Amino acid sequence: MATVTYEKASRIYPGAERPAVNELNLEIGDGEFLVLVGPSGCGKSTSLRMLAGLEDVDRGRILINDKDVTHLPPKSRDIAMVFQNYALYPHMTVYENMAFALKLRKTPKAEIDRAVKEAASLLQLEEYLTRKPKALSGGQRQRVAMGRAIVRQPQVFLMDEPLSNLDAKLRVQTRSQIATLQAKLGVTTVYVTHDQVEAMTMGHRVAVMLDGVLQQVDTPRALYDTPGNVFVAGFMGSPAMNIKTVPLTESGATFGPLTVPLTREQVEAAKNGDGKVTVGFRPEAADVVNESVDALPIVVDLVEDLGSDANVYGHADLAGGSERFVVRTERRNMPSMGETVYIKPQTNSLHVFNATTGVRI
Numbered sequence: 009m010a011t012v013t014y015e016k017a018s019r020i021y022p023g024a025e026r027p028a029v030n031e032l033n034l035e036i037g038d039g040e041f042l043v044l045v046g047p048s049g050c051g052k053s054t055s056l057r058m059l060a061g062l063e064d065v066d067r068g069r070i071l072i073n074d075k076d077v078t079h080l081p082p083k084s085r086d087i088a089m090v091f092q093n094y095a096l097y098p099h100m101t102v103y104e105n106m107a108f109a110l111k112l113r114k115t116p117k118a119e120i121d122r123a124v125k126e127a128a129s130l131l132q133l134e135e136y137l138t139r140k141p142k143a144l145s146g147g148q149r150q151r152v153a154m155g156r157a158i159v160r161q162p163q164v165f166l167m168d169e170p171l172s173n174l175d176a177k178l179r180v181q182t183r184s185q186i187a188t189l190q191a192k193l194g195v196t197t198v199y200v201t202h203d204q205v206e207a208m209t210m211g212h213r214v215a216v217m218l219d220g221v222l223q224q225v226d227t228p229r230a231l232y233d234t235p236g237n238v239f240v241a242g243f244m245g246s247p248a249m250n251i252k253t254v255p256l257t258e259s260g261a262t263f264g265p266l267t268v269p270l271t272r273e274q275v276e277a278a279k280n281g282d283g284k285v286t287v288g289f290r291p292e293a294a295d296v297v298n299e300s301v302d303a304l305p306i307v308v309d310l311v312e313d314l315g316s317d318a319n320v321y322g323h324a325d326l327a328g329g330s331e332r333f334v335v336r337t338e339r340r341n342m343p344s345m346g347e348t349v350y351i352k353p354q355t356n357s358l359h360v361f362n363a364t365t366g367v368r369i
Contacts, residue, residue, distance in 0.1 A: 010163035016068035043211030088157035281363030293357035303350035
C-alpha cells in the first residue's frame with residue numbers, strides 16, 4: 009500500500025492566465041479513499057493526471073510512499089488508472105483486456121489466469137470473460153476497467169469520473185460496489201468526480217477544489233456540517249444551502265421582517281463586511297410556521313414531492329430584490345404552487361460567513 013503527497017504542486021498551461029492547479033498541498037493516507045470534487049475546470053482531473061504522470065508538474069513535487077515521482081514516467085509509478093471512457097481494447101475479450109498489463113510484464117501464464125479469475129469473481133464478471141467490450145453494457149465495461157486495474161495490484165488506484173457514462177440507477181449501485189471493493193482491497197484510491205453526492209457517499213475524506221485552489225479537505229460529514237467558506241457551503245449538499253448576504257445589526261442578520269439572531273462574537277467578526285453578513289441554512293434546517301412577524305414569507309414556485317418528504321422552492325422580497333429559497337418539509341404539510349408560506353431558520357443550524365472574505369465565522 010502507499011501514501012500520496014502533493015507538495016505545493018502546480019500545473020501552468022502555456023498562455024493561461026492562471027495555473028490550472030495552484031500550489032496543491034494534500035496528504036493522502038495509506039489505504040485511504042480520497043475524493044477530489046469541484047465544478048468543471050476546477051483542476052481536479054489535472055491534479056489526478058499530475059499524479060498519474062500524464063501532466064507535467066511545473067512547480068512543487070509529488071511523492072508516493074515518500075518517493076519523489078514528479079518526473080518519473082507513468083509506468084514507473086506503480087499506479088493503475090480507470091478512465092471516464094473505460095479505454096478498453098475493442099478487439100480483445102474481457103479476459104484479454106484484464107490480462108494485458110500482466111502479459112506485458114511477462115508474468116507466468118498460471119499467475120495471470122489466477123489473477124484474472126480472482127478479479128472476475130470479485131466483480132461478478134466470470135460469465136463475460138470470453139465476450140468483447142461491444143457486447144457489454146456500460147456498467148459491465150466499467151467493471152472490466154476496474155478488473156484491469158485490480159489485477160495489476162498497484163500501490164494506488166486513480167479513478168477519473170468512472171461513473172459519468174452510466175444511468176442514474178446504475179451509478180448508485182456501482183458507486184456502492186466501488187466503495188465496498190476499495191474497503192476490501194485496502195488500496196489507496198484517489199477518485200475524481202463533479203458529483204457532490206458521489207463525493208459524500210464514497211470518500212473517507214473529500215477535497216473540494218475551485219479555480220485550481222484547494223478550498224477544504226475533510227470528512228464528508230465535517231464538510232456538510234462545518235463548511236470553511238461560502239463556496240464549500242453552497243457546493244456540498246443537495247438541494248444546495250440557502251446562502252444570502254443581508255444587512256447586519258447589533259442583534260443579528262436581517263431577512264426582511266425576520267431578524268436571525270447571531271452571537272456577539274459572530275457580529276463582531278462580521279463587522280468588516282461593509283455592514284453586511286452572509287448567512288446560510290440547509291433546506292432541512294428551516295421550519296414552516298404559521299403566519300408570524302418573526303418569520304419570512306415565501307411565495308411557492310415549485311414543490312418536489314419526494315415520497316417521504318418534499319422540497320419547497322420559492323422566492324421572497326429582500327432589500328428590494330427577489331431571492332430564491334428552498335426548504336424541506338413533511339409530505340403531509342406540502343403547500344401548493346403560488347401559496348405563501350412562512351419559514352424560520354433554526355438558529356442552532358446557521359452557517360455564518362464574512363460578507364467580504366466568504367470565510368466561515
